Amino acid sequence: MDNPLGTSPDEVQFRFREDEVADHATVTVDSCCDQTNATAVRIEPGDDARVLLPFLDRLALVEVNFPGFADGRGYSAARILREAGYTGELRAVGDVLIDQLSHMRRCGFDAFAPDKPLDEEDAARAFATWGNVYQRADDTSGGRRKTIAELRHD
Amino acid sequence: MYQYDQYDQAMVDARVEEFRDQARRRLEGKLTEDQFKPLRLMNGLYLQLHAYMLRVAIPYGTLNSRQMTALGDIADKYDRGYGHFTTRQNIQYNWIKLEDAADILADLAKVEMHAIQTSGNCIRNISSDHFAGATFDELVDPRPYAELLRQWSSFHPEFTYLPRKFKICVIASERDRAAMRLHDIGIQIVKNEAGEIGARFFVGGGMGRTPMIAPMIRNFVPLDQLITYAEACLRVYNRYGRRDNKYKARIKILVHELGKEEYTRQVEEEFAHMLDIGVEPPREELARIAEHFADPTFEYGPKTVDRSDPDFALWVDRNTHRHKHDSYVSAVISLKPVGGIPGDATGEQMRLMAQLAKRYSFDEIRIMHTQNVVLPHVQIVNLPALWSELDAAGLGAPNMDTIEDMIACPGLDYCALANARSIPLAQRISEAFDASGKTEKLGELKLKISGCINACGHHHAGHIGILGVDKKGVENYQLSLGGSEAEDVSLAKITGPGFTEDGVIEAVEKVTDVYLARKEGEERFLDTYRRIGMEPFKEALYG
Numbered sequence: 101m102d103n104p105l106g107t108s109p110d111e112v113q114f115r116f117r118e119d120e121v122a123d124h125a126t127v128t129v130d131s132c133c134d135q136t137n138a139t140a141v142r143i144e145p146g147d148d149a150r151v152l153l154p155f156l157d158r159l160a161l162v163e164v165n166f167p168g169f170a171d172g173r174g175y176s177a178a179r180i181l182r183e184a185g186y187t188g189e190l191r192a193v194g195d196v197l198i199d200q201l202s203h204m205r206r207c208g209f210d211a212f213a214p215d216k217p218l219d220e221e222d223a224a225r226a227f228a229t230w231g232n233v234y235q236r237a238d239d240t241s242g243g244r245r246k247t248i249a250e251l252r253h254d
Numbered sequence: 255m256y257q258y259d260q261y262d263q264a265m266v267d268a269r270v271e272e273f274r275d276q277a278r279r280r281l282e283g284k285l286t287e288d289q290f291k292p293l294r295l296m297n298g299l300y301l302q303l304h305a306y307m308l309r310v311a312i313p314y315g316t317l318n319s320r321q322m323t324a325l326g327d328i329a330d331k332y333d334r335g336y337g338h339f340t341t342r343q344n345i346q347y348n349w350i351k352l353e354d355a356a357d358i359l360a361d362l363a364k365v366e367m368h369a370i371q372t373s374g375n376c377i378r379n380i381s382s383d384h385f386a387g388a389t390f391d392e393l394v395d396p397r398p399y400a401e402l403l404r405q406w407s408s409f410h411p412e413f414t415y416l417p418r419k420f421k422i423c424v425i426a427s428e429r430d431r432a433a434m435r436l437h438d439i440g441i442q443i444v445k446n447e448a449g450e451i452g453a454r455f456f457v458g459g460g461m462g463r464t465p466m467i468a469p470m471i472r473n474f475v476p477l478d479q480l481i482t483y484a485e486a487c488l489r490v491y492n493r494y495g496r497r498d499n500k501y502k503a504r505i506k507i508l509v510h511e512l513g514k515e516e517y518t519r520q521v522e523e524e525f526a527h528m529l530d531i532g533v534e535p536p537r538e539e540l541a542r543i544a545e546h547f548a549d550p551t552f553e554y555g556p557k558t559v560d561r562s563d564p565d566f567a568l569w570v571d572r573n574t575h576r577h578k579h580d581s582y583v584s585a586v587i588s589l590k591p592v593g594g595i596p597g598d599a600t601g602e603q604m605r606l607m608a609q610l611a612k613r614y615s616f617d618e619i620r621i622m623h624t625q626n627v628v629l630p631h632v633q634i635v636n637l638p639a640l641w642s643e644l645d646a647a648g649l650g651a652p653n654m655d656t657i658e659d660m661i662a663c664p665g666l667d668y669c670a671l672a673n674a675r676s677i678p679l680a681q682r683i684s685e686a687f688d689a690s691g692k693t694e695k696l697g698e699l700k701l702k703i704s705g706c707i708n709a710c711g712h713h714h715a716g717h718i719g720i721l722g723v724d725k726k727g728v729e730n731y732q733l734s735l736g737g738s739e740a741e742d743v744s745l746a747k748i749t750g751p752g753f754t755e756d757g758v759i760e761a762v763e764k765v766t767d768v769y770l771a772r773k774e775g776e777e778r779f780l781d782t783y784r785r786i787g788m789e790p791f792k793e794a795l796y797g
């Protein structure tokens with residue numbers, strides 16, 4: 101393996117995309133800025149996701165690493181990329197657990213590669229936790245989903 | 255007051271089901287205690303010295319009689335017959351069994367209540383002025399804004415794993431009765447020169463081991479950008495707040511380390527970006543919420559009352575607050591009987607307060623951060639009847655804002671982090687001052703006690719503060735003077751070496767004697783201290 105950092109397609113347990121699973125070796129945020137041909141990158145909690153904004157067009161996969169589930173910086177990273185129009189795969193990797201899935205999904209993650217595989221049934225229930233939502237987030241952008249306040253005043 | 259619609263109810267019901275499922279997975283061994291801990295914390299379940307504690311949210315401290323009755327019933331059914339009202343306008347039950355937790359949450363959900371986000375590193379229950387919607391001196395009722403923020407901050411997908419807990423407070427008058435500037439975000443609703451209503455943002459206040467007063471970072475945020483601005487403040491914090499050291503993780507440290515200017519610059523940049531993205535709820539939503547807080551139908555009646563009973567007259571003078579309608583007052587029910595546990599109420603007392611609220615206060619109740627209860631809208635003509643019922647139930651202590659009206663944290667009697675006991679000390683101080691009759695002479699004097707450096711008892715903000723420290727395994731108390739959490743906010747200064755339990759009570763006697771001897775005119779303890787400084791007090795203590 102030339103890149104011990106990246107997850108492989110078969111580690112992806114949940115995916116909400118129609119396209120082929122991107123099988124790219126990911127590079128760090130720093131090398132992504134230097135290497136003009138990199139198409140996959142991995143964000144660590146301390147990285148500034150905005151550094152990637154000039155390169156979004158060429159990226160097909162962004163992995164956001166959660167070394168510990170209680171470090172919530174990756175949620176902001178995900179939203180920042182989606183707000184900037186990134187449409188490629190956004191994969192949550194690392195210490196990804198059942199109870200973070202619904203929030204991660206709302207922030208724009210559409211693929212999940214947990215360190216330890218999760219119980220499929222528990223996960224299905226977790227993804228469906230919120231029938232409706234209070235806040236605007238990635239899932240409400242482009243009219244895909246209405247917030248509760250919008251439903252109230254429809 | 256605000257009432258859930260089907261959407262709010264569905265959110266709370268979903269959360270109860272989610273927690274049931276989490277508890278099941280914990281019992282089946284699918285979740286480790288490490289993984290379960292933040293989940294139970296987000297549902298208000300703490301592990302204390304002797305048992306689990308459940309903290310129930312009372313949004314901006316407002317509740318109705320049905321909810322108060324349910325709180326009383328929970329105290330009887332699942333706890334030992336009482337509950338503890340906290341400085342965050344919430345209630346805590348100290349003797350809860352893990353097996354009962356999901357059932358309690360379900361009981362709460364039936365009366366539109368929950369324990370969501372009452373602990374954990376997320377946005378906590380929003381606090382507000384306990385006289386909101388009733389007091390003569392407010393610009394508008396701050397609670398619609400607090401409710402808007404409550405909905406926004408509930409299950410926020412981006413801000414559930416912040417560096418540390420996050421507390422927001424909203425007020426709408428110049429008088430600060432909610433310690434607004436000691437919150438992570440303090441919002442004051444103000445009017446600008448053009449006569450428009452907007453929000454002034456103070457960010458980075460807090461108590462704990464590094465107390466800080468929040469600096470103002472934005473003078474005026476238009477109301478239709480309130481949520482957007484809050485979101486920008488939070489995103490900067492979520493991204494850059496320190497995560498390497500739990501003791502430096504609060505937003506106050508970030509604002510302090512970056513400097514107010516740099517933090518503000520980053521927020522403004524994020525804010526401009528978010529205005530483009532669009533995160534604000536539709537404007538009509540605020541109007542919809544505000545309808546829930548419309549005034550009840552006040553009636554004209556007598557503006558004075560027979561004061562021939564001196565006990566009653568004292569209670570009226572001490573425990574009522576001027577209302578915006580001159581036939582009404584807000585009445586404070588003291589949970590500080592002499593020698594009692596500050597903030598405790600029995601199930602029976604809670605049910606009685608509920609009945610009285612129904613009869614005399616348009617079904618409305620408030621919890622104060624000073625751990626007392628308010629009936630916000632009492633017609634003056636009804637005060638004698640109200641007082642005699644309160645008095646008969648041991649709820650008539652005439653001591654609001656006096657030295658007997660202490661804030662005390664749970665301390666070593668309950669808390670695993672404590673260095674020293676707070677409750678017995680509070681009990682002894684109130685007994686001593688009541689016995690010597692000095693309480694009345696001292697007037698407004700805010701004494702606050704914390705059992706350790708975490709400052710749950712607001713000791714930094716006490717006119718007199720007491721902090722429990724551990725001195726070679728012996729309980730020891732540090733005294734500080736000159737704090738305030740009101741509009742004249744300041745942090746108290748330590749007097750010098752600490753005292754034993756007996757010694758600190760004596761020390762409080764001494765500093766109050768200095769005040770009585772040096773007081774000029776109508777000065778409060780705090781005013782005298784500010785005028786004459788620390789030296790005379792030090793002299794009396796250590797001289």
Ligand code: HEM
Nearest residue numbers: 340341342436460461462463504664668669671708709710
């Ligand atoms: C008995 C269990 C409790 C534990 C283990 C506990 C723990 C803590 C800790 C660790 C802090 C410091 C947080 C920080 O600075 O980052 C803190 C702060 C605080 N706690 Fe508690 N607490 C408890 C009970 C209470 C109670 C009963 C109240 C209300 C009466 C309360 C109100 C507060 C307040 C107001 C703060 C200060 C917030 C600030 O720093 O801005 N706590 N608590």
Ligand code: SF4
Nearest residue numbers: 663669672705706710
């Ligand atoms: S101040 Fe310390 S002793 Fe008191 S409740 Fe907070 S953590 Fe416990």
